[in-house]
Amino acid sequence: MSKQELVVLGQDTVDDCCPTLLTTPLDEETATGLAKVFKALGDPVRLRLLSMIASRDGGENGGEICVCDLTPAFDLSQPTISHHLKLLKQAGLIDSERRGTWVYYRLLPETTDKLAAVLTRPTAPAAEPAGAAS
Numbered sequence: 001m002s003k004q005e006l007v008v009l010g011q012d013t014v015d016d017c018c019p020t021l022l023t024t025p026l027d028e029e030t031a032t033g034l035a036k037v038f039k040a041l042g043d044p045v046r047l048r049l050l051s052m053i054a055s056r057d058g059g060e061n062g063g064e065i066c067v068c069d070l071t072p073a074f075d076l077s078q079p080t081i082s083h084h085l086k087l088l089k090q091a092g093l094i095d096s097e098r099r100g101t102w103v104y105y106r107l108l109p110e111t112t113d114k115l116a117a118v119l120t121r122p123t124a125p126a127a128e129p130a131g132a133a134s
Contacts, residue, residue: 022121037115040091045074046084053094054107064097064104 026034041047052070056063071081085105088094092111096103 020118020120020122034115034118037091037093037111040087040093043084043087045076045081046088048073049081049084050088050093050107053105054112056106064106067103067105070105 041050049070052073053065056065067078067081067085070085071078074081085094085096089096093108094105095108096105098104
């Protein structure tokens with residue numbers, strides 16, 4: 001995980017990870033970092049773009065998708081789509097690679113995994129099924 005991704009989420013190391021919203025009050029730095037990511041997700045177009053990128057088949061990173069395949073799904077100009085993709089990238093949710101005239105995008109699952117961990121309740125020990133012998 002890059003230092004940039006950790007800074008976006010307000011963590012200095014991977015080991016500092018994962019107090020949840022339900023277990024520990026957020027400090028100001030962590031809250032600021034998380035707010036940037038949630039703000040990026042707070043737009044329906046960006047949420048759809050992230051979903052299209054993340055749902056791409058293939059590989060650990062959810063595969064890749066060309067911007068040429070993203071743009072036609074929206075009734076928006078190409079510069080507007082590029083702006084939304086830039087905001088997702090700045091939030092540490094996606095990464096990109098230029099190949100010739102096209103740019104390919106892929107999910108950064110480390111960031112979405114951290115978001116999920118922050119929002120998830122800690123798991124309690126599994127209860128024994130009813131009727132199980134003690």
